[in-house]
Amino acid sequence: MQTALQIIATGLQIGAIYVLFSLGLTLTFGIMRIVNFAHGQFFTLSALVVAVVMPYLATAGLPLPAAFAGSAAAGVAASLLLGLVTYEWGFKRLQRDFVGSFILSLGLILLLEGLYLDVFGGAVRSVPPIIDGTVSVFGASLTSQRLLLCFVAVVLTGLLYAALAMTPVGKALRAASIDHEAAMLQGIPYQRIARHGFMIATLLAAVAGALIAPVSVVTTTLGSDYLIKGFIAVIVGGLGSIPGAIIGSLFIALVESVGGYFFDPSRASIAIFALVMVVLLVRPQGLMGHG
Amino acid sequence: MDNHAILKAGAPAVLAIALAAVLPASYASNLLNWIAIAALIAASLRMVLLFGELNFGTAAFVSIGAYTAGLLTTRFELPFLAAILAAGVMAALVSILFGYVTLRIKGPYFKLIGFAFAEVVRLCCTQIDWLGGNSGMVGIFPPAGLDAWYGTFVMTVVVLMLVGLYAVERSDFGKVLTAIRDNDAVVRTVGIDVHRAKVICFAIACFAAGIAGSLQAFANTVISPGDFGVLLSIMALAYLKVGGEESIFGPVAGAALLILLGSVALSFGAGEHVFYGAAIVLSVLIMPKGIVGMVDGLLRRPGGPAASTPAIREARGQ
Numbered sequence: 001m002q003t004a005l006q007i008i009a010t011g012l013q014i015g016a017i018y019v020l021f022s023l024g025l026t027l028t029f030g031i032m033r034i035v036n037f038a039h040g041q042f043f044t045l046s047a048l049v050v051a052v053v054m055p056y057l058a059t060a061g062l063p064l065p066a067a068f069a070g071s072a073a074a075g076v077a078a079s080l081l082l083g084l085v086t087y088e089w090g091f092k093r094l095q096r097d098f099v100g101s102f103i104l105s106l107g108l109i110l111l112l113e114g115l116y117l118d119v120f121g122g123a124v125r126s127v128p129p130i131i132d133g134t135v136s137v138f139g140a141s142l143t144s145q146r147l148l149l150c151f152v153a154v155v156l157t158g159l160l161y162a163a164l165a166m167t168p169v170g171k172a173l174r175a176a177s178i179d180h181e182a183a184m185l186q187g188i189p190y191q192r193i194a195r196h197g198f199m200i201a202t203l204l205a206a207v208a209g210a211l212i213a214p215v216s217v218v219t220t221t222l223g224s225d226y227l228i229k230g231f232i233a234v235i236v237g238g239l240g241s242i243p244g245a246i247i248g249s250l251f252i253a254l255v256e257s258v259g260g261y262f263f264d265p266s267r268a269s270i271a272i273f274a275l276v277m278v279v280l281l282v283r284p285q286g287l288m289g290h291g
Numbered sequence: 292m293d294n295h296a297i298l299k300a301g302a303p304a305v306l307a308i309a310l311a312a313v314l315p316a317s318y319a320s321n322l323l324n325w326i327a328i329a330a331l332i333a334a335s336l337r338m339v340l341l342f343g344e345l346n347f348g349t350a351a352f353v354s355i356g357a358y359t360a361g362l363l364t365t366r367f368e369l370p371f372l373a374a375i376l377a378a379g380v381m382a383a384l385v386s387i388l389f390g391y392v393t394l395r396i397k398g399p400y401f402k403l404i405g406f407a408f409a410e411v412v413r414l415c416c417t418q419i420d421w422l423g424g425n426s427g428m429v430g431i432f433p434p435a436g437l438d439a440w441y442g443t444f445v446m447t448v449v450v451l452m453l454v455g456l457y458a459v460e461r462s463d464f465g466k467v468l469t470a471i472r473d474n475d476a477v478v479r480t481v482g483i484d485v486h487r488a489k490v491i492c493f494a495i496a497c498f499a500a501g502i503a504g505s506l507q508a509f510a511n512t513v514i515s516p517g518d519f520g521v522l523l524s525i526m527a528l529a530y531l532k533v534g535g536e537e538s539i540f541g542p543v544a545g546a547a548l549l550i551l552l553g554s555v556a557l558s559f560g561a562g563e564h565v566f567y568g569a570a571i572v573l574s575v576l577i578m579p580k581g582i583v584g585m586v587d588g589l590l591r592r593p594g595g596p597a598a599s600t601p602a603i604r605e606a607r608g609q
Binding site: 035089090093094098099100102103104106107108109110111112113114115117118228231232235239266267269270273274276277280281284 | 345392393396399400402403404407408410411414415417418525528529532563564565566567568569570571572575576579
């Protein structure tokens with residue numbers, strides 16, 4: 001029982017990051033019908049900036065939480081800027097061009113990963129923990145740091161859900177993802193809405209990156225690992241579906257934590273990939289997708 | 292194909308083989324080998340693109356070819372040519388199984404499943420002990436007599452394969468594939484089995500990928516799972532995209548340009564990936580039809596009929 005709880009708790013922790021990641025992917029796909037593989041690079045940039053700026057602020061005499069907040073703001077801002085540039089100069093021209101945007105994003109991955117390596121160096125960085133200690137939940141122990149991460153992930157997901165359900169922009173985003181031409185006929189400014197959607201997706205990745213920096217080692221290839229898992233989560237859940245992305249993420253995270261506990265991690269990866277192939281064959285539109 | 296086409300394709304092919312033959316074993320001849328193999332992989336990718344799908348499983352089929360050739364040579368000591376042929380056949384067999392199941396799915400899913408398949412094959416290779424696990428296989432040598440002529444051999448095989456792929460593309464079957472890309476429902480209405488045509492085309496492309504894998508195994512004499520990551524598929528796509536996907540010369544031009552520039556970029560230090568990435572991004576944004584498309588456009592008189600779909604150009608006899 002103890003072990004089972006611990007495995008589930010670990011799964012949920014990993015899942016929290018996957019959720020933030022896959023929400024962004026599914027949002028961009030839903031609205032622009034593109035797959036942005038470079039999504040992970042927004043995440044990486046934000047984590048890298050936090051890893052560089054935070055020790056700097058901390059040695060300047062700021063208390064740790066303040067230093068983290070400052071560096072996280074810087075990281076998110078940097079990612080948003082990158083997101084805006086890649087949208088305006090790249091993805092904007094390739095909307096609804098699945099192959100073209102896919103190839104562009106693969107090019108961006110190589111380009112950005114190389115640039116990160118040049119700018120930030122190949123050294124593995126670690127960020128001092130913001131809050132120490134562990135919390136025990138029903139006998140399963142969690143570090144407070146990771147609990148904070150899960151909390152932020154849940155809050156952000158809730159906010160996104162509420163925003164999509166209630167705000168005018170959210171409604172416009174949903175309309176555009178169902179049928180962008182009909183949405184335009186209703187007077188929804190599709191171009192502006194698409195940019196909003198892309199930037200919201202970037203924001204989610206950037207926040208996830210800033211949050212992951214203190215709990216994991218930060219390298220220039222950090223985003224790629226999460227990207228593939230987040231992407232698989234989106235496929236399993238159904239491209240373009242928000243609940244699908246959440247369910248898929250948690251599912252993948254649980255498979256990973258169970259598989260990682262009973263077998264070794266690379267067997268768990270094989271299992272995940274095999275599972276995706278099965279899902280795609282049986283239900284190509286994903287668990288929650290339609291059409 | 293008509294005489295003009297044979298001449299247009301034949302001259303560069305003979306030139307390439309001659310170049311490989313006269314070049315002494317050196318860094319330059321290695322570079323030529325890599326270009327030839329990369330061009331074949333990119334051409335395999337292009338073959339599948341004929342019916343409108345992007346095969347991200349290419350890396351998997353290249354690795355199947357490489358491992359088959361490696362295993363047959365080092366363990367079973369099969370003759371060199373048999374090992375190469377077996378590599379292609381093995382890749383084609385696996386691709387028929389894989390394609391039969393996955394090519395029924397339309398939409399973005401085939402690309403994604405190819406991605407997953409490449410990862411599964413790579414991870415499996417790291418797990419299987421008799422394939423060498425993480426460290427892979429060593430000592431895959433071409434026969435001693437062929438050592439000095441290996442570059443010529445690679446170039447000849449690649450040229451033959453490219454000619455073969457081109458012949459398939461120009462045949463009636465190739466036209467069926469283009470028609471499937473343009474509108475598969477119409478193809479179905481005239482009684483052509485779309486799914487079967489796709490699987491056959493996929494198998495031909497993967498045969499080429501398997502051959503490329505075996506050539507690479509013999510060229511490098513070592514293979515490891517790390518060589519066949521998704522990056523391999525991405526690179527092949529880069530060659531194709533930069534070169535231009537509308538002509539069989541596209542993959543060759545792209546591979547030659549990127550590998551030559553890449554070897555120059557190596558002297559800049561770790562900038563290789565930046566370089567490749569920038570090349571892909573720029574070519575998608577600036578020249579959507581690649582080098583071949585751009586040169587074609589420059590050669591054509593301005594104001595002439597604009598390049599339209601391949602089918603229409605075919606009808607015009609261009």
